[in-house]
Amino acid sequence: MNHIVCLAYVPDTETKIKIGADGKSIDESDVKWIVSPYDEYALEEAIKTKETKGGTVTVVTFGPAKADVGLRECLARGANEAVRIAADGLAQVDSLGVAKLLAAAIKPMPFDVLWLGNKGVGTDAQTLVPMLAEFLDLPHVNLVTKLEWKDGAVTCWREIEGAKEVVETPLPALIAAQKGLNEPRYASLKGIMAAKKKTIAVKTPADLGVDVAAVSGDKAAVRWTKLELPPARQAVKLIPADDPAKAAEELLRLLRDEAKVL
Amino acid sequence: MSNILVFVEQREGKVRKAALESLTLGRALAARTGGTVAAVVAGSGISGLAGELAAYGAAKVFVADAPELALYSCEGYTAALDAAASAFSPSIVLVPGSMMGKDVAPRFAARRGVGVLSDVMTLEVENGRLVGTRPVYSGKARATVSADPAAALQIATPRPNVFPASKADAPAAGEAVPLALAGLKIRAKVTKIEAAETGEIDVAEADKIVSGGRGIKGPENWPMLKALCHELGAALGASRAAVDAGWISHSHQVGQTGKVVSPSLYIACGISGAIQHMAGMGSSKVIVAINKDPEAPMFKVATYGIVGDMFQIVPAMTEAAKKMKA
Numbered sequence A: 001m002n003h004i005v006c007l008a009y010v011p012d013t014e015t016k017i018k019i020g021a022d023g024k025s026i027d028e029s030d031v032k033w034i035v036s037p038y039d040e041y042a043l044e045e046a047i048k049t050k051e052t053k054g055g056t057v058t059v060v061t062f063g064p065a066k067a068d069v070g071l072r073e074c075l076a077r078g079a080n081e082a083v084r085i086a087a088d089g090l091a092q093v094d095s096l097g098v099a100k101l102l103a104a105a106i107k108p109m110p111f112d113v114l115w116l117g118n119k120g121v122g123t124d125a126q127t128l129v130p131m132l133a134e135f136l137d138l139p140h141v142n143l144v145t146k147l148e149w150k151d152g153a154v155t156c157w158r159e160i161e162g163a164k165e166v167v168e169t170p171l172p173a174l175i176a177a178q179k180g181l182n183e184p185r186y187a188s189l190k191g192i193m194a195a196k197k198k199t200i201a202v203k204t205p206a207d208l209g210v211d212v213a214a215v216s217g218d219k220a221a222v223r224w225t226k227l228e229l230p231p232a233r234q235a236v237k238l239i240p241a242d243d244p245a246k247a248a249e250e251l252l253r254l255l256r257d258e259a260k261v262l
Numbered sequence B: 001m002s003n004i005l006v007f008v009e010q011r012e013g014k015v016r017k018a019a020l021e022s023l024t025l026g027r028a029l030a031a032r033t034g035g036t037v038a039a040v041v042a043g044s045g046i047s048g049l050a051g052e053l054a055a056y057g058a059a060k061v062f063v064a065d066a067p068e069l070a071l072y073s074c075e076g077y078t079a080a081l082d083a084a085a086s087a088f089s090p091s092i093v094l095v096p097g098s099m100m101g102k103d104v105a106p107r108f109a110a111r112r113g114v115g116v117l118s119d120v121m122t123l124e125v126e127n128g129r130l131v132g133t134r135p136v137y138s139g140k141a142r143a144t145v146s147a148d149p150a151a152a153l154q155i156a157t158p159r160p161n162v163f164p165a166s167k168a169d170a171p172a173a174g175e176a177v178p179l180a181l182a183g184l185k186i187r188a189k190v191t192k193i194e195a196a197e198t199g200e201i202d203v204a205e206a207d208k209i210v211s212g213g214r215g216i217k218g219p220e221n222w223p224m225l226k227a228l229c230h231e232l233g234a235a236l237g238a239s240r241a242a243v244d245a246g247w248i249s250h251s252h253q254v255g256q257t258g259k260v261v262s263p264s265l266y267i268a269c270g271i272s273g274a275i276q277h278m279a280g281m282g283s284s285k286v287i288v289a290i291n292k293d294p295e296a297p298m299f300k301v302a303t304y305g306i307v308g309d310m311f312q313i314v315p316a317m318t319e320a321a322k323k324m325k326a
């Protein structure tokens, strides 16, 4: 079984966010970058499945040159090949544009399972998975926390509000990982050494036949017109806790009479 | 004039609250654009829902009623939305930002070659284009997002629990229009639904949440929090530390790698307030922090706080809530 894993290289969630000079994007100067955590679950599952069932794992990203660091991490963990669609110097591309680029890169590659994380940490739009599935005419299952392989098919457990849906899909299919699916491994030293020697195939949007100007910047289907720090919250009202019973009664009174949420 | 189509999520024949919120929002937008609101609903044996949707302002209700739509499938429900959009030609489509809605809206958008304003907490029409805002980067920034004004169709998924749901002053016509989905192709199919523990409210849908973190010390102490949940009608949430310790299932986890929630009341007990936790609950209307450490970051976002031992404060709150009801 052959696997393709799409991943995003994103700002570490711990990173301090500063608004960029354009007022629409972040200032990337001091940002620490990581492979999006959900994509790590996707990669782990692909590698695990390859180890038991054979086949290869190819990782694909749309990102600038610095994303090669993330791709090498994936190679070190057990991916066989890496492809980067070069985003260097491009204006902001939204999910629809990214889905078009990824679809164009993936279309000629043979695979049984296409893996993604259920969302890219940071922008958190959660729109890429269904869009990519649509462009590749694939069935997809989102938010998967468990799966069982069948002959030419897979059963997935998908997390929804208050329940799990059990979804059956034939292969090839797109499966999007949710936390709980597995515990991603660390790269071994041997893996890290081997990854250093591998070449990352870099393709430009033009190589893929995608007119990136038509899907980016002020041509993107969804534009970020402003980015700002969130409005400051009011200072906390502390309730003295010397007498827990009194404190609890006062808190509930405030929730009912002042905040009006009870 | 721009018409607005709202995708209505139903499960087991019941319309989900998030769908009524989207209908109410659709009605407010239509009042400004001078358009009409229609609803589309997919399922099996659901034609009776039109009346309820009319009460929320749907002039037309497109109904895709077929046995193979009894359980959710993205391909089936997207086909229903697509057919309704072809019949109604809306310029705006709203899909509730639930797990189902966030699965359907982007697939439909890609089919139409347009984008999705995802998970928005405000939504307006400005000069003919949809403009919304939403938290990004774990809630450390807020983005204003807007749709391509040249797009024939603009789509948004409003975040659940943020927009109010209210009936229209007078019910709309609610004319039921059956949809026939020719050549329906469903590959990924739900075969079964495994419900969580019965009677539990899911954090993603709850209006009030009581959450426990590492401070709860062990799974044997959940009954203490559950008693407070019971008195307040709240759902039980948890931090990742509590989930990863194996004290509770991931379906309760709030945060970056858990659920994103926007309840009117969020009570954090023994949760420090790491940025990844705040990414999931920072947009709650009222936040209460109960923590023995006065330096805990949760106090920085909280509306009310008690510095103290949760093992004393939480039972006292349960008692106080009982008294208040009496």
Ligand SMILES: Cc1cc2nc3c(=O)[nH]c(=O)nc-3n(C[C@H](O)[C@H](O)[C@H](O)COP(=O)(O)OP(=O)(O)OC[C@H]3O[C@@H](n4cnc5c(N)ncnc54)[C@H](O)[C@@H]3O)c2cc1C
Pocket: A013, A037, B212, B213, B214, B215, B216, B238, B239, B240, B241, B242, B253, B254, B255, B256, B257, B258, B259, B269, B270, B271, B272, B273, B274, B275, B276, B277, B280, B290, B291, B292, B293, B296, B308, B309, B310, B311
């Ligand atoms: C990529 C990534 C994703 C993540 N996703 C999430 C996520 O989705 N959700 C999430 O929650 N975390 C997430 N985390 C983890 C997050 O960084 C924190 O580690 C986690 O939220 C800490 O949980 P906690 O507050 O329960 O525990 P701690 O940080 O250990 O805090 C425990 C708190 O309990 C208080 N306490 C202890 N005993 C008592 C008592 N008796 N009475 C009152 N207070 C008491 C302590 O003072 C302390 O403030 C993620 C981390 C990463 C790196």
